[in-house]
Amino acid sequence: MKLINPKKVTWLELFYDLIYVVAVSITAHVLAESHGGLISGEAIMKYPLIFIPLWWAWTGFTLYVNRFGQDNLAQRVVYFIQMLFVIIMAAGINIDFESHYLLFMLGYVGIRMSTVFMYVRTWIRSDAAKRRVARYLALSFLTGTLISFSSVLFPGLMKFYVLYLGIFLEIALPLAGRHILRQMPVHHHHLVERYGLATIILLGETILVIVDTIRHHPITLQSGFELLLGFFITVSIWWHYFETSEQVEQTGDGAGHRVIYGHLFTFMSLGIISNVIRYAMSHELALGPFAWLALAGLAMYVLSMAVIFSPLQNKKSLQIFSRLGYNLAALVLCGIILLLLPSILKVYMALTLFFIVHTLIALRRLGKRIQRDANSNGSTFFS
Structure with missing residues (x-):
């Protein structure tokens, strides 16, 4: 199958984005919960807490497609699998976030692990330059995702510290490995x-x-x-x-x-x-x-x-x-x-x-x- 044209967004990417926007819209609605003319401090805090994992999940696969995208059956299937996990993630978005946290995390981890799968697949099947970049990103994201998923084992606010520790590592490791990523720069x-x-x-x-x-x-x-x-x-x-x-x-x-x-x-x-x-x-x-x-x-x-x-x-x-x-x-x-x-x-x-x-x-x-x-x-x- 041919590589995705880096100068052209595909219809499948548009479909993928539309599914995500549903989740983003639900997240924004957290701020629409006002009582007595005020937005609660809880709602203000939960808006970024929910939004950042959602943005990072979308960004992760977007960057994979940008670097390694191929219009083949495997990638299309992963797109649809991720859409299902986005729906699950969106179902867990609520002002009462703690009681829906497990559902939210199942969606988030499903998206991240399917992205890791695509990096591993590229790591196994590609030439030396691509293999090195794909291996580095696969291991970085796998480490961060497993840490984030372990947050379901922690009570109260501690779960958010662990979740964001995983996300922080997923952001920091690619930044630290920029000398590796330069071998496959983004389009x-x-x-x-x-x-x-x-x-x-x-x-x-x-x-x-x-x-x-x-x-x-x-x-x-x-x-x-x-x-x-x-x-x-x-x-x-x-x-x-x-x-x-x-x-x-x-x-x-x-x-x-x-x-x-x-x-x-x-x-x-x-x-x-x-x-x-x-x-x-x-x-x-x-x-x-x-x-x-x-x-x-x-x-x-x-x-x-x-x-x-x-x-x-x-x-x-x-x-x-x-x-x-x-x-x-x-x-x-x-x-x-x-x-x-x-x-x-x-x-x-x-x-x-x-x-x-x-x-x-x-x-x-x-x-x-x-x-x-x-x-x-x-x-x-x-x-």
Whole structure:
């Protein structure tokens, strides 16, 4: 069977992502549990606790396909097996996470072990360079997965420490073995395309939240305006994300890691933003918690984008930190404004304005960069 074209996402990958987005949507709904105008500290803590294993399970097989993918029967069967385990994992996502933890872990470990199986298969069947990379990743992920699965034997919060110890090892060992992985680098175009596909599906879920919320509340002039603001936020994110991803070339050592780990926070921010839109239209959250939730979604999105789509090489890393500093300063100003506004509607309006302005500034910066590159290429051509 032929290798998967690294420049093209397959229909099976799209189907796979759609199954995952169901689980992501259920996870985001953890933040939709409010009582007396407040989101409980338990819900806030459980959102990342549930989200990170979900993201890592999806990332693991996505990276396998990126490096070693083949459009053959074995890989297709593993795709479908993983979809079943994602369904099991999603069934274990609940605000009462502890009582559903075993079901969640069975799904998670099933996904990770089937990914390990594919690495072992590649290790056995490939040439020397591929074999070394596949062996290293197979052993790294097997070690981390077994540690994570042993968390079911521990009581209370201890189980989460053990779970995240396994995930930490699975993240740290590939980073420590970058000299090995350079023998089989990721296909950056395919990687950005895969994460972009997941992002656009999550944006579709935000639209679904808008539709679902408006269906359960009276349609008034204000609710129509709130719907419009939610749509503007979604469109701004789409415009900024995809215009930037198409124009910024991912180069330099570590560009793949920026895409992979930066998107954890992008995906989490989209879940938070969908809840901000839900609460803005349902009026179930008090002003203070709503403003903080809005700020968290905005900050997480802006900073993750600054990391992921930085076009700068390592030799200009100081400029990357300068750009992050600029974004942090802007977010501090936005945060002060959001937290001082006197009503939920005004916070919501300000949040929408911030997203629109952020998009316009980014597009203007991109336009200048494209023009500068064009002028530079033209000068080189005629020199």
